[in-house]
Structures are given as C-alpha cells and as structure tokens.
Amino acid sequence: MNSSIFLNKTFRRAALASAFTLWAFGAPSSFAAGATSNSSATVIVPIAITNSADLNFGKFAPGAGGDVTVATDGVRTASGPILSSAGSTPAAAKFDVTGDNSATYGITWSGAAMLTDSVSSETMALSKISDLTAAGVTNGEVTSGELGAGGAQSIYLGGELSVTSGQANGTYIGDVTATVEYN
Incomplete structure (x- = not known):
C-alpha cells in the first residue's frame, strides 16, 4: 500500500x-x-406655533404719503399719513410657540411683502418687524428663539407700511406666516 x-x-x-x-x-x-452596548432614545415634545393676535394697522388717511409703523408692543406711529383713532385698535401680531423645555429653535418668515386691496388691487409694501419680548422694537426680524423652562415663548410681529399720497381707500390685507423648527 x-x-x-x-x-x-x-x-x-x-x-x-x-x-x-x-x-x-x-x-x-x-x-x-x-461587548454590550446600551441603546437609548429620547422622545421630545413636538414644536408648535399658534397665532393669538393679528397685526392691525388701524385706520389712517394717506396725507402726504409716508410710513405707518406698528411696533412690536402695538404702538402705532406715522410719518406723513394721518392716523385715525376711530375703528379698530392697532395691534402687533402675537405667535405662541410651545415645545420641549429650554430647546432652541429657528424662525422663518414668509407671506405678504405687500398688503392688497381686493377692490382696487392697489398695494402697500409691508416690512416685517419682530422680537421676542414685545419691547416696542421698530426694525429688524428675529430668526431664532429659546423656549423657557416651561416649554413656551411668544414672538411679536409689528410692521411698517409704505403709503403713497394717492393711496386708494379700502381694506388692504395679506398674510404673514411664522414657521418654527428645532435647531
């Protein structure tokens, strides 16, 4: 073998x-x-925003033309137009944000850059003004915020309208949207 x-x-x-x-x-x-790995996940409160007051410029006559401003505390001023105390009370808009305690978030603004009269189709340019404290701010826009320990914060929106001397009478409207998102 x-x-x-x-x-x-x-x-x-x-x-x-x-x-x-x-x-x-x-x-x-x-x-x-x-080896062992611990796994975890944290579910947070979804961020939400609601509108609790609308931006209102009240009544005014165009006068020589110029600007009508509503500050973030609701105080209205004008340079050129003639303000009327009759009718609706001027007010800043208020948005209430809720979510996870102490979380930071971004704010984006969209919507009306113009207010339009539905009858005459004339417009007035709108510049947005915003802050987080209703401190009477008359320029600038906030782009971020931080929710408090209770998971809430408010955003205040004022604005400035550009009025021409020949501005047609009517009710001018437009929507402004505030969108919030966690950072």
Whole structure:
C-alpha cells in the first residue's frame, strides 16, 4: 500500500474528527469575546406655533404719503399719513410657540411683502418687524428663539407700511406666516 495515500486518509480522518469535536463541544472561550452596548432614545415634545393676535394697522388717511409703523408692543406711529383713532385698535401680531423645555429653535418668515386691496388691487409694501419680548422694537426680524423652562415663548410681529399720497381707500390685507423648527 502506498504510504502517502495512507497518511492522506489518516490526516483527513483526524482533521474531520477535530472539526466535529470543535463543533460539538464549542471552541475554547479564549477564542471569543463579547461587548454590550446600551441603546437609548429620547422622545421630545413636538414644536408648535399658534397665532393669538393679528397685526392691525388701524385706520389712517394717506396725507402726504409716508410710513405707518406698528411696533412690536402695538404702538402705532406715522410719518406723513394721518392716523385715525376711530375703528379698530392697532395691534402687533402675537405667535405662541410651545415645545420641549429650554430647546432652541429657528424662525422663518414668509407671506405678504405687500398688503392688497381686493377692490382696487392697489398695494402697500409691508416690512416685517419682530422680537421676542414685545419691547416696542421698530426694525429688524428675529430668526431664532429659546423656549423657557416651561416649554413656551411668544414672538411679536409689528410692521411698517409704505403709503403713497394717492393711496386708494379700502381694506388692504395679506398674510404673514411664522414657521418654527428645532435647531
């Protein structure tokens, strides 16, 4: 008998027996290692915004033309137009934001850059003014905020209208939208 064939068969049988033994009884623990990871997730309160007051410029006559401004505290002033105390009371808009305690968020503004009269189709340019404290701000826009420990904050929106001396009488309207998103 050929000795290399015998060794080959013996070697194969020994290798097969070793493999079976490892499979049946498992590999020694020195060849395996393990680690555990803790997994977690935090669910937060969804951010929300509601409008609790609308921006109202009240009544005025165009006069020589110019600007009518409603500050973020609702105080109205004019340079050129003649303000009327009759009718609706001027007011700043107010948006109430709620969400996760102490979270920061971004604010984007969209909507009316013009107020339009539905009858005459004439317009007045609107510049938005906003702040977070109703401090009577008369220029600029806020772009971020931080919810308090109770998960709430308000945004106040005023504005400035550009009025021409020949501005047609009528009711001018337009929508301004405040959108908030967690940072």
